[in-house]
Amino acid sequence: MDLQRIKNKFQSLFGEGGALYTAPGRINLIGEHTDYNGGFVLPGAIDKAMYCMIKPNGTTDTIKAYALDLEEMDEFQLDDVPIKQWAKYIFGVCLEM
Numbered sequence: 146m147d148l149q150r151i152k153n154k155f156q157s158l159f160g161e162g163g164a165l166y167t168a169p170g171r172i173n174l175i176g177e178h179t180d181y182n183g184g185f186v187l188p189g190a191i192d193k194a195m196y197c198m199i200k201p202n203g204t205t206d207t208i209k210a211y212a213l214d215l216e217e218m219d220e221f222q223l224d225d226v227p228i229k230q231w232a233k234y235i236f237g238v239c240l241e242m
């Protein structure tokens with residue numbers, strides 16, 4: 146992923162700066178959904194990742210998100226699940242935060 150492309154798009158949509166985070170992808174060779182139940186797993190890292198650039202927008206519950214690969218924007222409240230499938234992952238993370 147071109148990190149400069151992410152930064153440029155973020156700036157064009159949301160203004161100056163933000164913090165850039167990444168979450169590496171993984172696959173489970175054995176033990177899908179058993180690690181949090183105390184079972185054995187054999188995960189492996191893959192060459193895919195999710196990149197996220199964020200900054201506060203001055204509200205307490207409104208999330209504005211843009212998927213660079215899909216070229217789609219979504220805006221949702223923390224008390225209302227987004228309709229767009231890709232935004233549901235972001236919604237869940239925001240709820241936990």
